Amino acid sequence: MAIEHAAVQVVRKPWGIGDLHPWSSIDVAGDPVGELWFQRTHKHAAIPALLLKLLFTSEPLSIQVHPDDEFARSIGLPNGKTEAWYILAAAPGARVALGLKRRLTPQALRAAIRDGSIADLTQWRPVAKGDIIFVPAGTIHAIGAGIVLAEIQQRSDTTFRLFDYGRQRELHEKSAVAVSDAGPVQPETGPRRITTARTALITSQHFVIELIDLPANSNWALNADRETWILAIEGRARIGSTNMSVGDAVFIEGDRSGIEVGADGMRGLMAYPGPDPVVALLQGAGELTKYAGMSAGDAPKSSETVEVQA
Numbered sequence: 001m002a003i004e005h006a007a008v009q010v011v012r013k014p015w016g017i018g019d020l021h022p023w024s025s026i027d028v029a030g031d032p033v034g035e036l037w038f039q040r041t042h043k044h045a046a047i048p049a050l051l052l053k054l055l056f057t058s059e060p061l062s063i064q065v066h067p068d069d070e071f072a073r074s075i076g077l078p079n080g081k082t083e084a085w086y087i088l089a090a091a092p093g094a095r096v097a098l099g100l101k102r103r104l105t106p107q108a109l110r111a112a113i114r115d116g117s118i119a120d121l122t123q124w125r126p127v128a129k130g131d132i133i134f135v136p137a138g139t140i141h142a143i144g145a146g147i148v149l150a151e152i153q154q155r156s157d158t159t160f161r162l163f164d165y166g167r168q169r170e171l172h173e174k175s176a177v178a179v180s181d182a183g184p185v186q187p188e189t190g191p192r193r194i195t196t197a198r199t200a201l202i203t204s205q206h207f208v209i210e211l212i213d214l215p216a217n218s219n220w221a222l223n224a225d226r227e228t229w230i231l232a233i234e235g236r237a238r239i240g241s242t243n244m245s246v247g248d249a250v251f252i253e254g255d256r257s258g259i260e261v262g263a264d265g266m267r268g269l270m271a272y273p274g275p276d277p278v279v280a281l282l283q284g285a286g287e288l289t290k291y292a293g294m295s296a297g298d299a300p301k302s303s304e305t306v307e308v309q310a
């Protein structure tokens with residue numbers, strides 16, 4: 001049984017940024033921060049199946065691919081890395097790449113990595129705030145500059161890079177060729193309404209991602225039998241005794257809790273293992289909350305911060 005205000009792990013990246021507001025009040029001294037990873041707070045807690053992150057880009061990430069479960073296990077890793085991105089903010093012209101413009105043989109893919117022409121073969125698309133993008137393991141992909149996004153992924157840090165814009169980081173030609181589905185991607189299925197407050201954005205074997213839009217001063221019951229992550233993206237709420245405002249995340253597993261929504265409502269992402277949406281997970285309690293007067297000062301940011309260089 002657990003309800004935790006997630007700790008934040010800072011990951012520095014060459015493509016990161018220097019000012020994380022309004023998503024985090026962490027002071028970014030030094031190298032740019034590319035990612036904030038939300039972590040369980042108890043040191044001896046079981047390792048969750050999912051990883052929730054925020055990504056901040058001032059330059060494009062590498063063109064990359066991740067292994068599926070089968071390949072990951074063949075090299076001694078516990079699982080692969082299917083991921084999804086929810087766009088929180090996007091500068092004009094911001095874009096992401098998903099799949100290739102045309103199908104390549106493994107030999108042609110290897111040659112395109114070696115001569116860098118893979119950069120001209122990826123299929124870019126514009127993105128805007130509120131977009132959701134599903135990236136199954138094996139999909140060649142990249143994230144462009146000027147984006148803040150929330151990433152939900154299988155818990156893995158295995159990335160095979162195909163191209164890195166001249167940065168001096170390692171490429172992983174052999175593994176990338178072995179795991180890539182080197183062609184155009186299939187069209188995605190659209191979001192599906194679960195209730196007036198809940199929309200399933202992604203329904204997949206590995207995780208479900210819901211957009212939750214909880215009205216001002218409403219009360220809810222959260223019945224989390226399985227691992228569940230909630231990220232606040234607008235407004236405020238209190239989950240159990242944890243106050244949440246923009247950029248805060250809560251982990252809950254094998255536990256029940258009330259949610260009291262603040263005076264401006266709360267919009268957030270809720271993610272849990274798939275394959276199907278769990279209707280009983282979040283239910284309206286039908287009462288106005290006593291918590292309507294919550295102010296910014298009532299919602300402290302996560303207390304624990306650690307640093308990682310990547």
Ligand SMILES: O=P(O)(O)OC[C@H]1O[C@](O)(CO)[C@@H](O)[C@@H]1O
Binds near residue numbers: 061063159
């Ligand atoms: O190799 P790079 O460019 O630092 O990118 C790695 C990052 O890309 C992502 O896979 C997002 O596509 C992150 O989960 C990961 O940390």
